[in-house]
Amino acid sequence: MQNSIETARRIVAEGMSGIIPEILLCALVCVLLLADLFIRGIKPRTTAWIAVLGFVACGAALIARNGVHAEVFGWQQADGMRGMLLNDQFAWFFQVFVLATALVCIPMAMDHAAFRARRMGEFYALLAAATLGMFLMASATNLLMAYLGIEFASMASYLATAYDKRDRAGSEGGLKYVIYGSVASGIMIYGLSLIYGMTGSLHYTDIAQALHVSAATEGQLLIAAILIFGGFAYKMAAVPMHFWCPDVYEGAPTPFTAYLSVASKAAGFAVFVRFLAAFTAHGGPTFTGFGGMEFEASFGWPVIVAAAAALSMTVGNLGALWQTNVKRMLAYSSIAQAGYLLMAVAVYAAGHDKPNGGDLAPLVFYFIAYFFMNLGAFHVISVVGSRTGAVTVSDFAGLGRRAPWMAFGLGVCMLSLLGMPPTGGFVGKMQLLQTAVENNLVWLAVLAGINTAISAFYYFKLLKSMYLEKSAGGVIQSGSANLAVLALLVAPLFVLGLAFSPIAEFSRGFGF
Amino acid sequence: MLDVSLKHYLLVAALMFAAGVGVIISRRNAIAVLCGVELILNAAALNFVAFNRYSAPSGRLDGQVFTIFIIILAAAEAAIALAILLNLFQQTNTVDVDEADTLRE
Numbered sequence: 001m002q003n004s005i006e007t008a009r010r011i012v013a014e015g016m017s018g019i020i021p022e023i024l025l026c027a028l029v030c031v032l033l034l035a036d037l038f039i040r041g042i043k044p045r046t047t048a049w050i051a052v053l054g055f056v057a058c059g060a061a062l063i064a065r066n067g068v069h070a071e072v073f074g075w076q077q078a079d080g081m082r083g084m085l086l087n088d089q090f091a092w093f094f095q096v097f098v099l100a101t102a103l104v105c106i107p108m109a110m111d112h113a114a115f116r117a118r119r120m121g122e123f124y125a126l127l128a129a130a131t132l133g134m135f136l137m138a139s140a141t142n143l144l145m146a147y148l149g150i151e152f153a154s155m156a157s158y159l160a161t162a163y164d165k166r167d168r169a170g171s172e173g174g175l176k177y178v179i180y181g182s183v184a185s186g187i188m189i190y191g192l193s194l195i196y197g198m199t200g201s202l203h204y205t206d207i208a209q210a211l212h213v214s215a216a217t218e219g220q221l222l223i224a225a226i227l228i229f230g231g232f233a234y235k236m237a238a239v240p241m242h243f244w245c246p247d248v249y250e251g252a253p254t255p256f257t258a259y260l261s262v263a264s265k266a267a268g269f270a271v272f273v274r275f276l277a278a279f280t281a282h283g284g285p286t287f288t289g290f291g292g293m294e295f296e297a298s299f300g301w302p303v304i305v306a307a308a309a310a311l312s313m314t315v316g317n318l319g320a321l322w323q324t325n326v327k328r329m330l331a332y333s334s335i336a337q338a339g340y341l342l343m344a345v346a347v348y349a350a351g352h353d354k355p356n357g358g359d360l361a362p363l364v365f366y367f368i369a370y371f372f373m374n375l376g377a378f379h380v381i382s383v384v385g386s387r388t389g390a391v392t393v394s395d396f397a398g399l400g401r402r403a404p405w406m407a408f409g410l411g412v413c414m415l416s417l418l419g420m421p422p423t424g425g426f427v428g429k430m431q432l433l434q435t436a437v438e439n440n441l442v443w444l445a446v447l448a449g450i451n452t453a454i455s456a457f458y459y460f461k462l463l464k465s466m467y468l469e470k471s472a473g474g475v476i477q478s479g480s481a482n483l484a485v486l487a488l489l490v491a492p493l494f495v496l497g498l499a500f501s502p503i504a505e506f507s508r509g510f511g512f
Numbered sequence: 513m514l515d516v517s518l519k520h521y522l523l524v525a526a527l528m529f530a531a532g533v534g535v536i537i538s539r540r541n542a543i544a545v546l547c548g549v550e551l552i553l554n555a556a557a558l559n560f561v562a563f564n565r566y567s568a569p570s571g572r573l574d575g576q577v578f579t580i581f582i583i584i585l586a587a588a589e590a591a592i593a594l595a596i597l598l599n600l601f602q603q604t605n606t607v608d609v610d611e612a613d614t615l616r617e
Contacts, residue, residue, distance in 0.1 A: 144578050151588075151589070158593075158596065159592060162596045168603050171596060171599050175542065175593075178589070182589050182593065183549055185589075186549045187552065189556040190529055190556040190559065193560045193563065194559065196560060196575060197522075197559060197562075197563035197567060200563070200567055200568045200569055201569075201574065202574045
């Protein structure tokens, strides 16, 4: 007894040094909440700068962690360490990604009209808390930790969505988010309990090994997999758990919509890919199933993921065609983008144990491009929406004259989301299509091509409104800070589109 | 004397899960939907406890610990959901999820 307490104390003491960025985020949440509570009349600008400082400190600690490969809060087992978290290059990329998104959202929130005359400490605290949850999602190698990370990020997101209490749309979006979210996580946790029952363990490595010799049938695994995929699809905003997406994106304050569409989706992919790797590791056990056929342990995963990819891109693009609200349109667009990204995951699931398979570089590259194009688009929507009060497509009429730089930035982001050269979206999508074709998923690549053509309708609808339609509205003063942020988000899209080879090389370093 | 085995626990949990899904699908009242979610979470918790007792390696308490976290998170989630619901109720005087439909094209 005494001995096991000693062991636990040592594990915690050793683990602390592995989670310094997470501790800094945690401290930031506390500082922001206390500052908001105790300092009378604290200005939104002050809390924003506190948040920036906290995020930068966390970023510095994170950069110091680059190249580390360590199990955190681990215990020794016969064949190696088992931990709650695994700090590796894959986790590192997604953590930097999420942190960068949170940083970009701060200037957007500072500019947001509905946020000007109120205390903002709680909002930034929620932003930091969601970021902390996503950090854990990216590095979790234990089902319990993955579940806690997902819930932590979700709960902060529910509250931030409904942050503007006087705004009916925000409350409604928040309610739908929390209802769908708790249903999805409940179904997922039931699936996780089945996996635990089949393998007797919560750690991914142990699960992978136990599946190797498990007596579970392929049907049992399939039921658990479908239930669990519900929860992951919810975080990725992919079919079949995409219903919440349009309402929440429309209702949430635009800076937070931007955060959700980029960081939340990336963290969802990170936690899902890590989970999937457990099922496809070790070449997979074989099951003798129907009619004596042999199945691998990855059994249905490539099929489930490929089907979800196909449905997500189709549902997303068809849904977007009829939208008049730009935030809602981009919500459907982000469902479609999740479909394109899932295509890379399907290739990964199918080819994880093959010599040239299991390549995550296309996924990473597309996420880098997605970061700039989606945040750029939402930045323009936030700036224009704060000044005109509405964000329907007709509100963007004549934007090419009223705010030329903003219109140009949004136009570039639209072309990149569509996948047109010379932007990063084109190179990213080409890589996704190429790997799909190389790995016998030609039908999926063809479907993605058809979907790209469909998506041209709604992306060009916005471009047409901005440049070809007349509007009586006057010139919109965007402000130099907003233009600087826009330039920082749009310029890299051209770099990614034209000088992509160093970044493609860079994106190769983040597999397992 | 009835011999209670893993099978019985799993059966109860599966029934509870099915009841939860049934409630979520059939009821439009947001509070009733949350009750359905609660049933699903408890079904999962029962599964974890039963699996830990019957099929996990001896000496490991992963499933029991997981259950404690499920209970805590269920409470936190309910608190957040009710806070948001109360805020919406003050604006609209309804807790019916079908009435909350201004966000639609």
